[in-house]
Amino acid sequence: MKFTLLTIGRTMQIKTLSAIAFVGALSGCTGINSSSFGDMSTAYRQVVENYSNENILLNVVRSSKNMPLSFLDIPSVIGTGNVMANAGVNTTQSAGTQVSPPSITSGSLGLSVNNGFTFTQASLDNAQFMQSFLKEIPLGVLGVKGTERLLPRAVSYTLLIENIELRKNNASVHRFNNDPLDPKYKDFQDLLYLLIESGLTVENTLVKTPLGPPIEQAALSRSLDAWGGSTVDNLAKGLISFEKVNKNGRELYQLVRNDQQARVCVNKYRTQELLGDMLSPQSYCQDSPRFAKPDMEYAKAIKAFISHFPDAKNLEFVIGIRSPGNVFDFLGAVLNVQFEGDGSKEVMLQPSKSVFDSYNQRYKKPLPLFKVYKNASNIDAAATVKYKGITYSVADNDESYTKDVMEFMATLVTIAKIPGAIPASPAVIVR
Incomplete structure (x- = not known):
């Protein structure tokens, strides 16, 4: 933006006010334009939301046509922006033996704002x-x-x-x-x-799996000395435990692994x-x-x-x-x-x-x-895609x-x- 200023005067006080005016004008311009960053960020979030919704709807439509599914993703978004300002003053000095303050004849201000986003679009058509x-x-x-x-x-x-x-x-x-x-x-x-x-519903049940044969207490004591720290740590966490079993009248100990298994009930x-x-x-x-x-x-x-x-x-x-x-x-x-x-x-x-x-x-x-609408233009759509010449939409406020x-x-x-x-x-x- 450009400003043309009239001759303001010949006193230092007025020059100070002139400088304040320049700064005030510059700050005002910067504040107005910086709000565009927030607007662009909000708009971009809405674009990403629509991108995801349309991706889902499009693949449902593809499935109804027995066509292969294909998904895209936006793994990263990078926003860039900068503000550049400049100010200029033109002055004149009277010639002669008497010294007089410079006279401001014109001034200019400039402000430029650059902003934008770069995003990557990746295909999920891979083995993983x-x-x-x-x-x-x-x-x-x-x-x-x-x-x-x-x-x-x-x-x-x-x-x-x-x-x-x-x-x-x-x-x-x-x-x-x-x-x-x-x-x-x-x-x-x-x-x-x-x-x-x-x-x-689904509940988790405890499933115990035997580890090795049952052993006597004396053999168990000797085994504990030989076991490493990881086995002792698993015992402390309850991942493995001992069960008393009776075999042919002998009291033995069975080492078991404890697993949580989900089941429907x-x-x-x-x-x-x-x-x-x-x-x-x-x-x-x-x-x-x-x-x-x-x-x-x-x-x-x-x-x-x-x-x-x-x-x-x-x-x-x-x-x-x-x-x-x-x-x-x-x-x-x-x-x-x-x-x-x-x-x-x-x-x-x-x-x-x-x-x-x-x-x-x-x-x-x-x-x-x-519920999906075909070629409907009179609905408040939450997502809309076009596939093989037909427009498919889901409503934002229907009863479904x-x-x-x-x-x-x-x-x-x-x-x-x-x-x-x-x-x-x-x-x-x-x-």
Whole structure:
């Protein structure tokens, strides 16, 4: 910016005020322009958020078309900026024997602001990412206790569970597939609701594995002297321990390794209220508190389920867990169901009134699990992508679990980003 100043005067006091005016003008310009850095930072955060949401939606659409999935990531963002200012003063001096103060005839100020961002865009199409992406999700993730205020169990379980198999004496009785394209998909949903009402969760149990043969106390004492510090340290931590065993009347000691193993289970008392003795005691959680009996919202589903297995008792259930890649395949199938025919068919989830979850006013009626709009311009979109000439959008404010699912999918993709999944040398650098 440039300023042209009038002749101010011939006193030193006025010159001082002139200098203050220069500094004040310069400071004012700097303050106004520095705010652009904050604006750009906020805008860039929004761009990265949209980038992630669109990446997820695009791969769900690809899955619905049986096309390969492909993920990109922004591993680093670098912001640069500088402010340069300059000021100039032109003066004149009268000639002659009498000395007079210089006269300021004109002045100028200049300010330039340069800022920008450089970010790297890396492809995750590599062995490290895909090995984790296609690996079964740890069972502990299924045990994350969502609430009706955050993520209902029906949503997370529907996304993570591949199938539920009933067995008796280690023989398969029936398998319920979590596939919305399966004509018997409602049977799976009814069973899932029953298990949720029965307190379906994951608990850690202690598994003891023998290490070596049982030994007498005298031999044990000699062994302790020979063992290294790591063995003693593991004993102190409880990772290994000794168990007394009786063999042929002799009291021996067995060294065992203690491991925590996750397993799926249901609440003992709630299951007996709903299903009687249909499930085996091995299916019950060790921690099974009693709860007040709620209204029997699922009486019809219970009756229909039991009618399929009238003589069944002591059944065990085995749950298959998906990989993150399989979850994308499942959502692709959900889209295919939605876009069949006139597009009115959707995968709906019943609201849960389980004693194991809180209940929110939002979930008083069945809602779509994942809803996508095609070529819709009249919605407030949370994410929009274009694929093969068609625009796909998810709404920011419709009545569905879509945004909850998007958040959950972002977590699954993040879990798959193990060390080495993001290349050290990005594929693209964008300035």
